[in-house]
Amino acid sequence: MPKPGIAVGRSVPRVDADAKLRGVAKYIDDLRLPGCLYGVTVRSTIAFGTIRKVELDPCWPWKDAVVAGPKDIPGENCVAVIEADQPLLAPGRVMHPMEPLLLVAHPDRNRVWESSKHVQVSYDERDPVLTVSESLARKQLLRGTDNVFKQYLIEKGDVATAFAGAAHIVEGEYRTPHQEHAYIEPNGMAAWVEADGAIVVVGSMQCPYYVQKALKRIFPGRDIRVIQAVTGGAFGGKEDYPSMLAGHAALLALKSRKPVKMLYDRSEDMASTTKRHPSVVRHRTALSKEGRLLAQDIDVVFDGGAYLTLSPVVLSRGTLHATGPYECPNVRVRSRAVATNSPPNGAFRGFGAPQTLFAAEAHWEKIAAETGLDPLKLRRLNLVREGSVLATGQVLKESVSAAQALERVVARSSYEKTRRTHAVCNRKPGKVWKGIGLALVHHGPGFTGSGEVMLASRAAVALERDGRIAVLSATTEMGQGEATVLAQITAETLGLDLSLVRVETPDTAKVPNSGPTVASRTTMIIGGILMKAALKLKERVVQELGSFPTTTKGLKEAGRKLASKGPLTFEEEYRKPPEVVWDEAAYKGDAYGVYGYEAVTVDLSVDRTTYEVKLRAVHTSTDVGRAIHPELVRGQIAGGTVQALGWALTENAVFQRGRMSNSQFTNYVIPTFSDAPPIDLDIIENPYSRGPYGAKGIGELPHNAPAPAVVAAVRQATGLLIGDLPVLPEKICHGLLARRKAS
Amino acid sequence: MKREASRAISFVVNGAERTYKGPAFKRLIDVLREDFGLTGTKEGCGEGECGACTVLLDGKPAASCLVPVSQVHGRKVETVESLARGESLNPLQRSFLEEAAAQCGICTPGILLTAWSWVKAGGSADPEAVRKHLSGNLCRCTGYQSIVDAVVKTVKKRRAA
Structure with a gap:
C-alpha cells in the first residue's frame, strides 16, 4: 500500500x-420558495394506444390551479438525451403506463393531488408489447422496422471452427429483472422564471448540464440555469430522468409565472422513473478437455422500454463486458436493445455490465456442472493477465489484477476449505444447506470508447x-x-x-x-x-x-x-492518453483505458423447510488503483455489494401490463440492516499510470460480482442452478420439486 | 368541529414547549417541517417503511409520517436538530463522522435518532443486536457496515468513559 x-x-x-x-x-424538499405552487403529473393508465379525449371535471374548482399540456410547450416537445424521441408530455400516442400527459399546479400541496384526479382521460387502447420476445417477434412496431433501438457485434477469431474442434460445448440462458434504484430521497425539482426571462431550476440530480441541454430545446432562446440541491442518493436513477422533471417544473413555472416545486412520492417515483434494463443473455461456449476457453458465442438482449433514452450506451457497456475478465481466442458477441411498452429503462450502477457479467459468471457454474471441472480452476485457467487480448482486440497493458483479486479473496474467505466443509454438512441431516460461491469481474471506468473525447x-x-x-x-x-x-x-x-x-x-x-x-x-x-x-x-x-x-x-x-x-x-x-485507441465504426480497440477488478465470495445458507436464503459472510477483494480516501472506497464497495445482493435475492419488481405493481418499499424489498451481511472488504492498490495518484474508478465495479456469487453458492447448497434473478425461495422450491419429479 | 380544529396542541420539541394550531390529523412530520421549520426530519416513503422520518417520541423511535400531531399532545419530541450542542457534535454524530457513515445523508437523521435511543438506553456493542435495533431504517448507500461500526464504536467509548 x-x-x-x-x-x-x-x-x-x-x-x-x-x-x-x-x-x-438543504435537499430540494427543504428549500423554502415563498409563494410557490406544487406541481403534479397526470399520467397514462394504459400501456399503448392513443389519447381520445382529455377533460377537466367541470364540477371541480379549477380557479386556483394551473394546467399545462403539450400545447403550452414553447419549443420542441421532447426530452433530449441521445436522441429526442421521448416527449415531455405525450402529444397523442401513449407508449407506456405512467407516461406524463398533463401537468397541474396548485398552491396547496394536498389539493394539487386531488385536482389531478379530476382530469379525465379516455383512450383508444392497443395490445401492448410487454416482453423482449414479443418485441423481437414484432407483435407491434414501436420503433423503426424491427423494434431494435441499437445493436452491436463483436467478432474475434473464428468461432465456427473453434466449436468444431471443442471437447466440451456448454449452452446456457440467463435472465435478470428490472431493478429499482430506491434512493431514499425521491426525485424532486423546483423551477422559476427570472425577471429577464431566464429559467432557473434547482433539484436532485446527477448531471446539471444534461438538464440544461434538454431544457434548451424545450424553451428555445431562454437562458437556462441549473443548480444541484443536496441530493439524497441517485445510483444512475437521477442521470436522465431529472431532465424530464425539470422540463415539467419549468413549463408550469412559465405558465403560472410562479415558482413551482415538483416532488414525487415514493410510489410515483418507483412506478414512473427509470430502472435497470432487464436482460436475457445466452451463452454457447467451446472448451478444451482441461477447460480452456476456445470460443464464446454470446447473445444479449436488453429491454429498453418505450423510448431510446440511454439504452444504446447501456447496451454498449453490457456488450463490452459480456465475456467476463477472461481471454478467449474466438469470440462473437451480438447484442440488441429492444422496445417494449414499459417506462424507459436507464442508467443504474454498472450500466449494463452487471447483467452480462451475471450471465458470464453464472455460466461457469453451468460449465462446471456439465464438464465436472472445478469453477475456481476454470477461472484460474482462463482469466486475463497483463498482455491478454480482449474480444475487441484491446491488449491489457497495465494494472491487470484479476489473478490477484481472485487469489486474495479465495485465501481470505478460506473458499476451498469452506466448500469442502459445506459439502460434508449438506450430506447430513440438518435445518439448512450451506453454500459458498465465487465470482470474478472487471469494470471499465469512464465513458466507453470515444465517449470521453466527445464529452471534452x-x-x-x-x-x-x-x-x-x-x-x-x-x-x-x-x-x-x-x-x-x-x-x-x-x-x-x-x-x-x-x-x-x-x-x-x-x-x-x-x-x-x-x-x-x-x-x-x-x-x-x-x-x-x-x-x-x-x-x-x-x-x-x-x-x-x-x-x-x-x-x-x-x-x-x-x-x-x-x-x-x-x-x-x-x-x-480532458485529453485522451495517446495510447488509448478506439474505432467506433469497427467497434474495435481500447474500449476503456484500464479496468478495475474484483473477486467476491458469498457464503450462505438455505433453510431446508422455507428455502429462505440467509447470507452468512461476504468477502470482497477489489483493485481500485489507488484509494484516494480508503473509507469512502470501502463505503462504495459495501454499498454496491449490498445493492447487488438485493438484486440477487429480494428485489422483485413485478410488472403487470407494463406497469410496476409493487411500487412501494412495503413490497419492493431492499436489504435492511438485518438482511445485509458483514462484509470483509479487502482493497488492492495496483496503480493506473493515467489515473490521478494511480486511481481507477470504483463506483460501479462492486455491483458486478455479488449476484453470480449468490447463484453459485445456492447451487452448492441446493444443487440447483438458478440463472434467473432474483433467487426467491419460490424458485428454489419449484426447482427442487421439478428435480424430485424428474428422478 | 370548528372548536375541535382550533384547539391548541402543545408538546415539547427539542426541549422547548411548542404550540400547534391547525388540523389535528396533520402528520407530525409536516408540522415539524412546515410549521416549525425543522427540516432535518426527512420523508422517504410516507408509509412508515423507510424510517427516514424517525423522531424520538418520549425517547422512543417513531415514524413521524405515521403520527397525527394530535397524538403528541403533552409529549416530548426530539429531532436530529437536538443532537449537537452548538458547535460540537454529539458522540454518536462524531462516530458517524469518523466512520464516514453518512453518504447521501437523507436517511442519516432518522438513523441517528434510532441509534441514539439505543446508545442512551445502554444497548450492547454486539453488531448483530445493533443491526436488529436499526432494521426499521433503510439506507441505500452504505451497505450498513459503516453505520454499524459507528454505533458499536459509540457504545464502546461510552462504556470506557
Whole structure:
C-alpha cells in the first residue's frame, strides 16, 4: 500500500458530513420558495394506444390551479438525451403506463393531488408489447422496422471452427429483472422564471448540464440555469430522468409565472422513473478437455422500454463486458436493445455490465456442472493477465489484477476449505444447506470508447480573494463522496491542507461543463483534469513568487500579486492518453483505458423447510488503483455489494401490463440492516499510470460480482442452478420439486 | 368541529414547549417541517417503511409520517436538530463522522435518532443486536457496515468513559 500524502490516501472527514449529521443540509424538499405552487403529473393508465379525449371535471374548482399540456410547450416537445424521441408530455400516442400527459399546479400541496384526479382521460387502447420476445417477434412496431433501438457485434477469431474442434460445448440462458434504484430521497425539482426571462431550476440530480441541454430545446432562446440541491442518493436513477422533471417544473413555472416545486412520492417515483434494463443473455461456449476457453458465442438482449433514452450506451457497456475478465481466442458477441411498452429503462450502477457479467459468471457454474471441472480452476485457467487480448482486440497493458483479486479473496474467505466443509454438512441431516460461491469481474471506468473525447469535459481550480482554493466542476455529490475526493486531489497537488480547499456547488452559472457524474468517471477523469489545472495554477504562482505558499495569508498575497496580471481561474480540458485507441465504426480497440477488478465470495445458507436464503459472510477483494480516501472506497464497495445482493435475492419488481405493481418499499424489498451481511472488504492498490495518484474508478465495479456469487453458492447448497434473478425461495422450491419429479 | 380544529396542541420539541394550531390529523412530520421549520426530519416513503422520518417520541423511535400531531399532545419530541450542542457534535454524530457513515445523508437523521435511543438506553456493542435495533431504517448507500461500526464504536467509548 502506498504511503499517504498530505491529503490523498487519508480517510479525512467528508466535507459534506457536518451539515448532513446536523440535519441542516438543504435537499430540494427543504428549500423554502415563498409563494410557490406544487406541481403534479397526470399520467397514462394504459400501456399503448392513443389519447381520445382529455377533460377537466367541470364540477371541480379549477380557479386556483394551473394546467399545462403539450400545447403550452414553447419549443420542441421532447426530452433530449441521445436522441429526442421521448416527449415531455405525450402529444397523442401513449407508449407506456405512467407516461406524463398533463401537468397541474396548485398552491396547496394536498389539493394539487386531488385536482389531478379530476382530469379525465379516455383512450383508444392497443395490445401492448410487454416482453423482449414479443418485441423481437414484432407483435407491434414501436420503433423503426424491427423494434431494435441499437445493436452491436463483436467478432474475434473464428468461432465456427473453434466449436468444431471443442471437447466440451456448454449452452446456457440467463435472465435478470428490472431493478429499482430506491434512493431514499425521491426525485424532486423546483423551477422559476427570472425577471429577464431566464429559467432557473434547482433539484436532485446527477448531471446539471444534461438538464440544461434538454431544457434548451424545450424553451428555445431562454437562458437556462441549473443548480444541484443536496441530493439524497441517485445510483444512475437521477442521470436522465431529472431532465424530464425539470422540463415539467419549468413549463408550469412559465405558465403560472410562479415558482413551482415538483416532488414525487415514493410510489410515483418507483412506478414512473427509470430502472435497470432487464436482460436475457445466452451463452454457447467451446472448451478444451482441461477447460480452456476456445470460443464464446454470446447473445444479449436488453429491454429498453418505450423510448431510446440511454439504452444504446447501456447496451454498449453490457456488450463490452459480456465475456467476463477472461481471454478467449474466438469470440462473437451480438447484442440488441429492444422496445417494449414499459417506462424507459436507464442508467443504474454498472450500466449494463452487471447483467452480462451475471450471465458470464453464472455460466461457469453451468460449465462446471456439465464438464465436472472445478469453477475456481476454470477461472484460474482462463482469466486475463497483463498482455491478454480482449474480444475487441484491446491488449491489457497495465494494472491487470484479476489473478490477484481472485487469489486474495479465495485465501481470505478460506473458499476451498469452506466448500469442502459445506459439502460434508449438506450430506447430513440438518435445518439448512450451506453454500459458498465465487465470482470474478472487471469494470471499465469512464465513458466507453470515444465517449470521453466527445464529452471534452472541463474543470478548473481558482485562487480566491480570501486565500482559499475553489474547485470548480459540474460533478455532483450524491453520497459517493466526490466533493471530498476532488478536494483531496486538488489539495495534494498543491501541497495544501485540505481546509484551504472548497468545492463549489454544481451550478451551470458558476462551474464549467465537466460532463455527467456517472460511469465511475469522477475520481479518474475529473480528478485527473483537476490535477492538471492545479499544476497550472501552481506553476503560475511559482513563476511569479518563486514558491507556492501554503498558508491563507501567503495565498491571499499571491492572489493580490497575480490579480493584476490575468485571471486566477485555471481551467483544463480532458485529453485522451495517446495510447488509448478506439474505432467506433469497427467497434474495435481500447474500449476503456484500464479496468478495475474484483473477486467476491458469498457464503450462505438455505433453510431446508422455507428455502429462505440467509447470507452468512461476504468477502470482497477489489483493485481500485489507488484509494484516494480508503473509507469512502470501502463505503462504495459495501454499498454496491449490498445493492447487488438485493438484486440477487429480494428485489422483485413485478410488472403487470407494463406497469410496476409493487411500487412501494412495503413490497419492493431492499436489504435492511438485518438482511445485509458483514462484509470483509479487502482493497488492492495496483496503480493506473493515467489515473490521478494511480486511481481507477470504483463506483460501479462492486455491483458486478455479488449476484453470480449468490447463484453459485445456492447451487452448492441446493444443487440447483438458478440463472434467473432474483433467487426467491419460490424458485428454489419449484426447482427442487421439478428435480424430485424428474428422478 | 370548528372548536375541535382550533384547539391548541402543545408538546415539547427539542426541549422547548411548542404550540400547534391547525388540523389535528396533520402528520407530525409536516408540522415539524412546515410549521416549525425543522427540516432535518426527512420523508422517504410516507408509509412508515423507510424510517427516514424517525423522531424520538418520549425517547422512543417513531415514524413521524405515521403520527397525527394530535397524538403528541403533552409529549416530548426530539429531532436530529437536538443532537449537537452548538458547535460540537454529539458522540454518536462524531462516530458517524469518523466512520464516514453518512453518504447521501437523507436517511442519516432518522438513523441517528434510532441509534441514539439505543446508545442512551445502554444497548450492547454486539453488531448483530445493533443491526436488529436499526432494521426499521433503510439506507441505500452504505451497505450498513459503516453505520454499524459507528454505533458499536459509540457504545464502546461510552462504556470506557
